[in-house]
Every structure is written in structure tokens, then in C-alpha cells.
Amino acid sequence: MTDALAQVANLPGVAEAVADARTAVDRLLGHRILRRRSAEVSTESALRGARATAVLEGASVTLEELRSTENPADPTVQGALRVSAELGSLAETWRQAPRQVLARLHVLAAADAVDSADLGRPRSDRAAKDPLGLGEPPAPAEVAARLDMLSGLLTGPTKAPALVVAAIAHGELLTLRPFGWGDGIVARAAERLTLVARGLDPKSLTAPEVGHAELAEGYAAALRGYATGTQDGVAGWIRHCADATAAAARDSQAICEAFLRG
Structure with missing residues (x-):
């Protein structure tokens, strides 16, 4: 059987970008503060990720507002917070039944915005x-056909790195926009889940959403490149996701340093 994801991993510049991102994540995972405060770093990363994904979806919200006792009533912000809060419990199911998890993510993301049906x-x-x-x-x-194909890729065997699989999940979902509302929140959550489930960042210490927000000027352009289906477009998108993951790892490294300083 052809390993389509492994073929994607061999596109020009992908291996180097993935290796750089892996180095950044590994550097984070070796931080000494994580021996006793990894849960706090993960919580802070989740909050930053929720804020970043909401902003990419068009909301206007600050971290300070999210930390307040009364969060903004914006349904995009509320959806992002719900998704972020439940991600940790979905990783195991994501490995086996991604369609089920995607449905759950949309329920969480869009509960305040679309009809219950x-x-x-x-x-x-x-x-x-x-x-x-x-x-x-x-x-x-x-x-419908491409969601079935994506599900097969996510549950089938591959030698491709976790970051490549995560980037394909994210790019495919945002290209399809399968639900019509909150698709960006769902797609970015799928990317993060893949990085957790496939062992790149098992404790969810990095928030790739933060990296995408940091690199927002190139985000949509990279997605449009992916949507063309060309080798250059797909490779460019994966390199963008690798850069976003590296940026997210550096952001979480800064969280660790802040905790270390007290």
C-alpha cells in the first residue's frame, strides 16, 4: 500500500523544516521547570491557544480578558475556550475515530452560534x-468523500512525522470547511490533537495556534497554496505549519522561563 503521507514528507524543504520544529519542541520538553510544573505550563498554553484560534477566526480578545472572571460573550471566544478545555480528553479517540472527534469539536466550537440540529x-x-x-x-x-479519505489517512499506518500528519489534517479541514461555522477552530484543534496523539508533544505543552497567529500574514496564503494540490503548495503549507510549531515551542519556552523567575 502506498504511504501517501510519507511521500508528502519527502517534498522539497519539508524534512528540514520538520527537523527544526522538532528541535524546538525537544528543547522545550527538556526545560527543568516541567519536572514539577508541566500541568501549569499546559494550562497556560491552552489559554494562549484558545485566544489565538479565536483571533484567527475573527474575534477580538486579549489574554487579560480571558483570565477575568467574566469571559467575553463572543460565541467564537466561548467556542474556542470549550474546545481548548476538552482537547486533552480526546487524543485517544482521535487515534481511532477522527470523524467522531471532529463532530465533537464542532459541537464545542459552535454551540452558541448554529442551530442544534x-x-x-x-x-x-x-x-x-x-x-x-x-x-x-x-x-x-x-x-464527504474527502473527509472519508482524511479519516483513512489519520487511522492508517504511515512513516510520516507527526507534524506532517498534523499539517495535512489542518490544511484539509480548512480547505473543506466541512461544517460552515467554526471550521478554523476545529482544524487547528485537529492539528494540536495530532501532535499530542502521535507523540511529538504528548503533554500538549505547545500551542500551534499561537504560532499560526504569530505568522498570520502568511497563514491564509499558505492555505491557499495547499488548496491548489500542487507539490509546491502542499510543501509550502507544511513548512508553514512547522514554522508555526517552532514558534509555539518558543512561546511555551518563554512561559517556562516566566514560571522559573516566579
Whole structure:
């Protein structure tokens, strides 16, 4: 059987970018503060990730507002917080039943924004929100077929690094925008889940959402490149995801240093 993800991992510049990101994550994982305060770093990373993914989805919110006792009522912010809070419990199911997890992620992300009958269900005639300006998404029939294909890739064997698998999950989901609302929150959560489930960052100490927000100027362009399906476009997207992961690892390294200083 052809290992399609491993073939993607061999595209130009991908191996080098993935190796650089892995080095950044490994440097973080070796920080001495994690021997006793890893749970606190993970919690702070989750909060920063929730804020970043909400901003990428079009919300305006600060970390200080998220830390307050009364969080903003914006449904995008609330959805991002719910997704972030439940990610840790979904990693095992993600390995075996990604379609089930995607439905759950949409329920969490969109509970305050869409009709209950539409929660967790791929769109049929619903318009798809487009905060990144990606253009018209594929038709529902194509979405269904490609979701099945993605599920097969995520549950099948591969020699591809975790970061490559995570980038493909993220890129495919945002290209498809399968639910029509909150798709970016779902896609970025899928990327983070993949990094956790496949062992790159098992304690979820990094927030790739933060890296994507830091590199926001290139985020949509890289996604549009991925959507073309060309080798250059796909490779460029994976390199962007690797750069975002490295940036996220550096952000979490800064969290560790702040905790160390007290």
C-alpha cells in the first residue's frame, strides 16, 4: 500500500523544516521547570491557544480578558475556550475515530452560534464562513468523500512525522470547511490533537495556534497554496505549519522561563 503521507514528507524543504520544529519542541520538553510544573505550563498554553484560534477566526480578545472572571460573550471566544478545555480528553479517540472527534469539536466550537440540529454535522446547503478569505469551499459531496479519505489517512499506518500528519489534517479541514461555522477552530484543534496523539508533544505543552497567529500574514496564503494540490503548495503549507510549531515551542519556552523567575 502506498504511504501517501510519507511521500508528502519527502517534498522539497519539508524534512528540514520538520527537523527544526522538532528541535524546538525537544528543547522545550527538556526545560527543568516541567519536572514539577508541566500541568501549569499546559494550562497556560491552552489559554494562549484558545485566544489565538479565536483571533484567527475573527474575534477580538486579549489574554487579560480571558483570565477575568467574566469571559467575553463572543460565541467564537466561548467556542474556542470549550474546545481548548476538552482537547486533552480526546487524543485517544482521535487515534481511532477522527470523524467522531471532529463532530465533537464542532459541537464545542459552535454551540452558541448554529442551530442544534446542525451541530457536528457536515454542511449540506449551509454557506461556509470564510474569515481567512480562502474563497468558495468544495461542494458537500466532495467534502464527504474527502473527509472519508482524511479519516483513512489519520487511522492508517504511515512513516510520516507527526507534524506532517498534523499539517495535512489542518490544511484539509480548512480547505473543506466541512461544517460552515467554526471550521478554523476545529482544524487547528485537529492539528494540536495530532501532535499530542502521535507523540511529538504528548503533554500538549505547545500551542500551534499561537504560532499560526504569530505568522498570520502568511497563514491564509499558505492555505491557499495547499488548496491548489500542487507539490509546491502542499510543501509550502507544511513548512508553514512547522514554522508555526517552532514558534509555539518558543512561546511555551518563554512561559517556562516566566514560571522559573516566579
